[in-house]
Amino acid sequence: MPLxxxxxxxxKLRYTDLAQNxxxxxxxxxxxxxxxxxxxxxxxxxxxxYIKYYTLxxxxxxxxxxxxxNETLPTSEDKLLFVLYYLKxxxxxxxxxxxFAMRQPHASTWLKxxxxxxxxxxxxxxxxxxxxxxxxxxxxxxxxxxxxxGTERPVGRSTDYQTQKEHYx
Numbered sequence: 001m002p003l004x005x006x007x008x009x010x011x012k013l014r015y016t017d018l019a020q021n022x023x024x025x026x027x028x029x030x031x032x033x034x035x036x037x038x039x040x041x042x043x044x045x046x047x048x049x050y051i052k053y054y055t056l057x058x059x060x061x062x063x064x065x066x067x068x069x070n071e072t073l074p075t076s077e078d079k080l081l082f083v084l085y086y087l088k089x090x091x092x093x094x095x096x097x098x099x100f101a102m103r104q105p106h107a108s109t110w111l112k113x114x115x116x117x118x119x120x121x122x123x124x125x126x127x128x129x130x131x132x133x134x135x136x137x138x139x140x141x142x143x144x145x146x147x148x149x150g151t152e153r154p155v156g157r158s159t160d161y162q163t164q165k166e167h168y169x
């Protein structure tokens with residue numbers, strides 16, 4: 001039996017339901033309600049800017065969008081919840097689709113559409129990570145204390161002792 005057959009019994013994730021439970025919102029998205037709502041302002045601006053000129057398929061819009069009554073993700077909050085839930089929990093698209101009461105191809109389409117919009121919203125909120133050392137230095141120069149979260153990457157170890165001494169602590 002296909003997974004879609006179970007959807008009516010499972011219900012679907014909605015921001016209005018999770019907003020009532022800050023612990024659940026944090027578990028599903030990694031954001032507290034006030035953080036979620038602050039990001040949602042920038043996300044809504046990015047979404048409105050996109051949907052004004054393009055269709056959901058990415059084609060230039062011919063006429064103005066009025067929205068749909070039975071839209072899968074009706075509000076900007078639901079769209080942001082969808083993409084943050086995906087990034088936080090990293091589910092299979094089939095599982096993501098079931099959680100939001102849609103089919104897997106629709107989940108894939110929404111992800112392709114919403115991930116760049118989230119990146120644009122994070123850029124507007126000035127929350128994107130800095131990837132170049134010169135710009136990072138300028139960004140943190142005004143602060144007295146900076147915390148950096150880093151990840152070590154495995155590097156092949158050279159057999160030459162002098163090279164090891166230069167590259168390893």
